[in-house]
Amino acid sequence: MGSRDAPDTINELRPSIAERLDPVYLDIYNRYQASRPRCDQVPYEIYNVDKEAYSFPTYKVTGPRPEVASNTIYHVPVSHPAGEVEVQVYAPTSEAVSSGGLANHEGRLPALINFHGGGFVIGDLNSDEPLVRQLCQRTGCVVVNADYRTAPEFPHPTSVLDSWDVLKWVFVNAEKLNIDPSRVAVSGLSAGGCIAAVLSILARDDPTLPPLKLQLLIVPLFDVRYVPVEGSCKGGPYESYVSNEFAPMLPLSRLVWFYNYWLGTGPDREERAKDFRASPLLAESHENLAPSSIRAAEVDPLVSEAKVYHEKLQAAGTQSSIKIYRGQGHTFPQWDGLNPGSKEFVEDCINDLKEAFKL
Template structure:
C-alpha cells in the first residue's frame, strides 16, 4: 500500500487535479519567485464574496528595532457588542512563500465565527530574509497588537495566536519569545500542523516524500533557505527548545499523511509533560493543508469544527 492510498477519498480528487496541473506540486518549481507566483495565481483564482460581518483595514506599523516597517491587515467583527477577544494571525508558506492576502479567507472566517479582532502580519520571507527576520517581524506585530488593544477594540487579557504550517512554527516561536521577553501575555496558541523540526529525522518526514503537497525534499530545501547556513535555535526550530514551561495552553492538529505528523505529536507530548494544557487532534487521511484544498469534504468540516470550538472555549 502506498501513502497515497491512505488519503481520505474526498481529499484525493483535488490533489490529483493539482498534480495534473502542476506535476510534482509547488515544490517542483525550482525558482522561488516562479513558485510564489504559482501559489499566488492559485489563490487569486478563488474569488470569494466579501463578508458583510467583517470590516478590513490594511495598516503600516513599526517593525523590529532598526528594521523596515510591517504591513498588517486588521479584521474587525462589524456587529460585535462589548469588548471582543483578539487573535494574532501568522500565515503559512514554508517560511518562503505565502502572504496575508493568500490567507485572507481564513482570517476572515476566524473574525466572523469567533467574533474576534484579527491582526494578520506580512512578515519578511526567506531566502531573502533568513531567520531571525520572519519571527522578529511576527513578534513586533504581536507587541504592536497588544499595545493597541484599546484602539483596536479587543480585550488584551483574551489574546490568542494562530498559524498553520510555517505559520504554526512561527506561532510557537513567537510565543517562546513572548515568554522569554516578558510579554505580551497570551491566553492561547493554536499552531496547526506546525513546521518546527529542522532535522527532518522523524519517521513521517521519511515517509511523506511524494504526496505532492509539502513533501520531504521541499521541506529540507525550505529549512535550508530559512536558516541561511546557520545552526537553528529554539526560535527557528521550536523542537530545539529545552524548556516549554510557561507557554500558553495549546491546540495542535495534524493529519496522518502529513510530513509534520510525528514532530507535531512529539511536541504536543512535550507540552503536556511541561504542564502546558494541550489538546491534540490527529486526523486520519488528511495530507498537509488538505482541509483547505477540499473545504467541502466531511473531513474538512470536522477539522474546522474542532478548531473553532477550541478557540471559542479558550477565548470565552
C-alpha cells in the first residue's frame, strides 16, 4: 500500500471519494467542514488552546433535543489512576415511560450506558447529547451518558478502565437510578463503540454482573494494529484503510493523530495495540457476548474492521447484525437535523433498544 499525496486544500475531497458520498452528506460536509481546520492538522497543544476552532460545528446539524424528566450529573470515582469522571443520567418523562411500555412491575426502567467518541483524545458529555435525549424519550429508557479521561494526559488503557468503573457503578446504584439491572445495554460512537465492545467482554467475564442486553456499536473501531505512526497504511487486512484513506471527517491521517496520542509512538505501541482492551477483535473468546448491533458508514476507513468483527461474533455463536449506511461517512449519526441517512440511523437505534429491552 504505497503512500499517496494528500489533498491540496485543508479538507479537499478527492473525486473518487466525493462521488461515493450521499449528496446530502457531501453538501453538509462542504458547508460546515471543508474550509475549517481539523484538530489532527495541528499539535494537540494548539488544539487544546482553542478547541472550537478545530471542531466540527455539530450543533448546526443535529436533530431534535427533546425535553426529558431530568438529567443529573454524578461524579463517579475511578481507580486507574485514582480520580473521578462525570456521568449524566437522563430520565424519560412519565408520558415517554407510559408510551414506551418498558417499566417492569416495580416501575424500574431499562438503561442504556453510552460512551462518546473522539479517538480517545477529544469529546465530552456534550458530544452525543441530542442523540441520547432522543433515545431516552423515544424509547422510554434511562440513558447514562458517560465521560472518561482521555489522552494525551491519560493514554491507553485509562479510558476503558474508567468506563468499566462507570458500568459497575451503574449496577451498584441501579435502585437509586430507577434502573432494572436485568435490562442494561451499552453503546458508543467510534472510540465509544470500541469501549462498548470491550465492556461487553469484561461484563461477560464478571460473574457478579447480570448479562448485558445489547451492545450498540456505532461507526466503531475494533483492531488498531494497522494504523501507522505516520504516512499511509503499509499493510494489513483492511481494504477500507486504502479506499477511504482520504474519507471525510475521519481520513487515515486523523486516525494516526488520535492513535499516536492514545497508544503512543514508542517501543510499547505494538503491545498496546494488541491488548484486547484497545483491539476487542483480539479477545481470547467472543462467545456468549451480549447481542451486537453494528452500525457502520460506507465511506469510512473503519468499515472493513466492522465487517470482520461482525463475522467474528457470528462465528463464535454471538448474535450480531450489521448495517452499512450507503454514501455516509464517519460522524454521520450526529447529523440527523439535515441528513435523511442520519434520521434513518436514529430510528434504527430506537428499534434496537425497544427490541432489546422489551419485557
